[in-house]
Amino acid sequence: MARPAHQRTHADRLLPAALLLLAVISFLPYRWLRPNVWIGDLIVLVSAPVAQPLRAVGGWLAPARSGSAEPAEIALLRRQVDEYKRLYEWARSRNDDLLKQMEQLRLMVELNPSVSTRLLYAPVIGAGSDPANAQLLIRAGSRQGVHINDVVAVEGVQLFGAVIDAANRTSWIRPITARSQGYIQGLVMIEDGRGVTCSLQPVGDGTLRGDAAYDPQDPDAATRIAVGQVVRLDDGEWPASAQMLVLGRVEAVEPAPDSPLRPVVIVRPTVALDRVTEVIVRVSEMPGDDASRQNGGTP
């Protein structure tokens, strides 16, 4: 039979409280458990007069071996060595990535040396819910100087698209392959630096498709378009800093059903734009340097 409540001692009442306290402390974050270490050190110190001689006896009974059965301190140090090795490998890999990024940035600067832009590396942190438009969210916003219509590139010279909305810390960017992008004027680089103008439109499957223009001064130019040729941006609607960035490579050339002299080109970006993890935003240093901005144009 249980003891009546009025006969309960302090110890009876204290035990549930102690259990509850221990249960709470068991799950406290490790950062808050510093006092436990001090108390533990004190207890070890108090037990040292017994533990120390016994440890010596234990060492005599079972001497330390050169195998993996090593003292806890050595095992801890060994684990830390392994952890630092892992950190070293991670740092080396990161260093390689940064060198690659620097090379890409150098390529971008070389492409448009006269345009005053600042290159901002931004990680992609999310994507829009509509897969057809494939808008991406990047961790760079107006605090970093990003504005609407700033040009976004990937892997150096591949045009990604443009900033369509800039918040304080984040921005939405739209790829050139999004259906909502509309027409883009490009140049298929055929040979000797010459290009054939084409008007491309996103299809929705990650490619751009459009007719190559007929040039009366060079009527054969359109016929020299071939698979694998690079297509660059040449569109007055886009900022100057975006001109001549790569739209992609010709994936297929088809004859236009109604006009045999104007072949249809299908262009695929050199990287899958909906799967990029980092982009380079070309932030304009002077907001008025782009004609399109002055005219209120939208890429």
Place this chain on the structure above:
Amino acid sequence: MNWLVFAFVTWIMLGLELGLKSSLQLGDSSIAPSFLAIYAVFVATAAPPRSSQWACLILGALIDLTGPVPRMDAASSFTVLGPNALGAFLMCQLVLSVRGLLFRRNPLTIAVLAAVGFAIWQVVVTAVFTIRSFTGDPTAWSPASELGARLGASLYTGLLALPLALILLMIAPLFAFQFVPSRYAGRR
């Protein structure tokens, strides 16, 4: 129960735990017996229920406080107070519930209870640290291997309990255990 004697023997047992445990490891494994667990079982078999519970809590807390957990992300460790204390309390409850059916002054009884009780104790410890590892503790915690090693340690503890129980039973009168079943406690 004479708490002064309990404190003194606890001091000795803690010394054994800290000084001899690593020497008694089985080969390269982390399987090692626990002196404090055997002592906790001994107290739980003989002391009054409330004293047993407090004693087990204290012994469990001592194991917690003297067993820092190494961190993987820095050259330091942290100490979690609670898992062993709660495990010891659960072990105590097990012993209290079955001790009326057993020959408590038999070393074999203490050995069997030590093996079974310490296994339950270690299940609690493993569960707590597993939950903690899910919440972001920087430890290399592997629940399956930890549980395996700890259950092995339970069997080893049961084996060690045989000779140790003989000594503890010899000095048992010093503890002045006066077990009063709870149904009579209210009449005192």
